[in-house]
Amino acid sequence: MRLKDKRLNILEYFYIPPILKGMGITLRHFFSRKVTVQYPKVKKEIYPRFRGAHRLEKNEQGREKCVACELCATVCPSKAITIEAAESPDPEVEKYPLRYEINVLRCIFCGFCVEACPKEAIAMTDRYELADYSREALVYNKEMLLK
């Protein structure tokens, strides 16, 4: 079977009406409410359950709540968390994380670590501007996470 081209009529032949139609849409949006945000001068509102960079929580004494149970590291699907546990210098606490590192480059911000934590020691903040100049700087250590 042969396909026949549809013959254009005279109006279609000059492309004028389609151009006018397109310009009309453009002009309508030109005067309607804008959806783009002038980032970074203007920032969008962050919702309360937004999952940004992690933070380690502190207890009343100002020490980390974390007891190095490694449940966050165990549940982490991208193996971004490294914990080295040790005997705590605080006589009231038995175990504490000597080293607690989150490799933000590996992290997929799923929030499983927050869910798994039995001590509510890790939370996710609304901080999302995480770019840096080196890979090393993106492995957050305990001190950075406690800030």
Add this chain to the structure above:
Amino acid sequence: MPKLVIDGREISVPEGTTILRAAERLGIEIPHLCYHPKLPPVGLCRLCLVEVEKNPKLQASCSTPVAEGMVIHTESERVLKARRGVLEFLMLNHPPDCTICDKAGECKPQEYVFQCGIAESRFIETKRVNPPQDFGDKLVFRVDRCILCQRCVQFCREIAGMEELGVFNRGGRSVIGTFRGKPVENKYSGNMIDICPTGAITSRDFRFKSRVWNLTMVPSICPRCSNGCNIFIEFKDNKILRIRPRDNEQVNQCWICDEGRFGHHFVNSLDRLTTPLIKNGGKLSPTSWEEALGRAAEGLGRVIANYGAESLGGIGSAWCTNEDDYVFQKFLREVVRTGNIDLGKIREEKDESYPGNDFLIQPEKAPNRRGAEEMGISPGEDCRDREGMFKEAAGGKIKAFLIIGSNPAKETGAREALAKVEFLVVQDLFLTDTAKQADVVLPAASYAEKEGSFTNFRGRVQWLNRALRPRGEARPDWKIICELANRMGGDFSYPGAQEILKEIAEKIPAYREVSLEKLRADGILISTK
């Protein structure tokens, strides 16, 4: 043989078997905490209660022997309710601190509570607090986690041979403790870490090193003495973190001694040799394998060419596998053509601190003396033994030594003899006194980093599996010897230790029954001489 029915399934077992054991045979696991197959049943934890028809009360299955015609239910509603209740009672004073407990993940109460689905405690009173106790530098005792199953007390009395633990006070105030607060000192105390069903007794050595589910287990053989206990090497990130016993009824049942359990740190040691070293102007400096092997082959070849094969001596090792030693003696006998082969000195230590402490520990502190001798690490006819070799070296007749895995420089006269030889090649894990005198030092892989077999003092041949990547550039001893042999005109092309084992089975009559499958199972007892 009484016949009985457990959960609707019939079985007949020998007279005197307990219900728990009979159920085990059917593959039914009755939860239990105080019962341990190697210890006498005490019936303390009450968790193994089962329903025996026509019996008004539930029976403790760990201590009730079977009788003809018994009908037993292990999963009936009554049993489950009782089990739940008992478990709740056992957990009354047990702290919910699984997050920081080293036992978590291999903890029986944790498992049972999870199975029963108890999520919350109804106990609102304050938990019992007992004063902390010191169990010495091998064990950490957390008295609040103890559920008083008395396995540890039983173990000290029945297995370790030294009654060091006891139950003090009565009723709700009962507490496990040492007599007069003395530390636990028996040579097998580490086993209490394994048999304690809770985290009350944990290892000081492994404390907080890793959560147990992150460890990889590889079956192996303990190298600390000639008993050849079966072990699991448990490691993470290419580092051994702990050693645990592996069941083998023929060798160590389910126990190991503390030396084997805690004596693995040499593998992870930072002092290990990581690259070959060669002596340049009186000083050892790191180099490549290519250069070191070339230098070793050239040096040994020169001595053989100048003074004959008889001027070369080889010292094998009781720390090396059968495969290493076989290749080593084959190299000396077939490539070098010398019979000056002997075994390095083995440290012997008979400990008589208390009777019964030798139920596993052997005085011979090397894993494979017997295997090495049977592989042919012994002087040939008209050839020198170790002392003879050193005497001749001191007299200037022996000009070169190839020493693997031993440190004779500690022996009298050997240091002077070694200083006199023209060429010395040493293969070892560490820069020993002997290695410091060597012209070429080759880094060897430790027992955890290679495959092979050990023959224990009774003649049981058992297989070692490779757990770790060798430290640095270290290589298994047999591989190094093969490379050396190929550079000196031999043709040693073994793809792996398993092929060497096959050759051993063909060449050495006592080992003809040996095969990898048998060695991997329980090992095989070779025909005695």
